[in-house]
Amino acid sequence: MADAVSNPEYAWFNGRLVPWDEARVHVFSPVVKYGTGIFEGLRGYWNASEEELYVFRLAEHLDRLAFGLKVMRFDAGPARAEMERAVLEVLRANRFRAPAHIRLSVFLEGDGEMSATGPVGMACTAVHRPPTKALTEGLAAGVVSWRRPEDSSQPMRVKANANYQNGRFAVQEARANGYGAALLLNGRGKLAEGPGMCVFLVRDGVAVTPSITSxxxxxxxxxxxxxxLREDLGIAVEEREVDRTELYAAEEVFFCGTAWEVTPVTSVDRLAVGDGAVGLVTRRLQERYFAVARGTVDARAAWRTAVYASEGSKRAAE
Ligand SMILES: Cc1ncc(COP(=O)(O)O)c(C=O)c1O
Incomplete structure (x- = not known):
């Protein structure tokens, strides 16, 4: 099985499994020259009692990738079925029996210039990703001086490689200032998100998160x-514009994302969130999130794609 220290044995590259080191693009390709690519980060959750690995919300990740391909105006690339196959095959080939982080990338190869629309390549990798200390202890976040670009400059709702230059600046500034994570405001000075995760706060028992137009x-x-939050925990949620100082007024703050899962934030700009301990809503949410993602409860089975059971049924059908 792929472990935490060595690279996995196989990657998926342009239609087939290849040894990890052979998944390469040329230095003159548009994806290297201009960052012309989009990707999805997904997670596989290991359910030990069922001996099953579940990919979380695979269909929704493929939907978002399809949206990104449209906005980026790429030529027709691999079919959705091939992308789904790439995710499952790369996990099976590396025999993952542990939490996995999967990256599905679509990018421009060849030797085109900035306006190129093809040829379109596709790769999928998966690496072992054990739980972080921050999940239990929380972390200190700081608002950085860099702003999220506006939709009229560069659409941040597309998961494009080039968008992560903004995130990189934010992370570097946060680290230089001694924070564990960055928070970014948008061009209008309202709270946006972290460089690879969204943010929620809890005020007077209501969960609040920046709207999708932030x-x-x-x-x-x-x-x-x-x-x-709404359906399982009975907590009201507001999606709206959020001011920076609401983070200081909140009882709880947490990040969420595929990589960050549900990570508590215990201080913002060196001001304690609430009493500085991880809050109850965050803890309850973490518990429910992991139960659903790992399939230790039956609820929301449509969010989970079984990697090994579907392999068995595919073989039986052959
Ligand atoms: C900038 C940014 N915001 C938010 C998220 C969270 O998105 P998702 O929950 O789809 O992983 C990500 C990616 O993980 C991200 O890169």
């Missing part, structure tokens, strides 16, 4: 969290 990525975890 120059955020339309996060699949954010969508899941809204549904779990």
């Amino acid at each position: 120059d955020i990525l339309e996060s699949i975890t954010r969508d899941s969290v809204i549904e779990l």
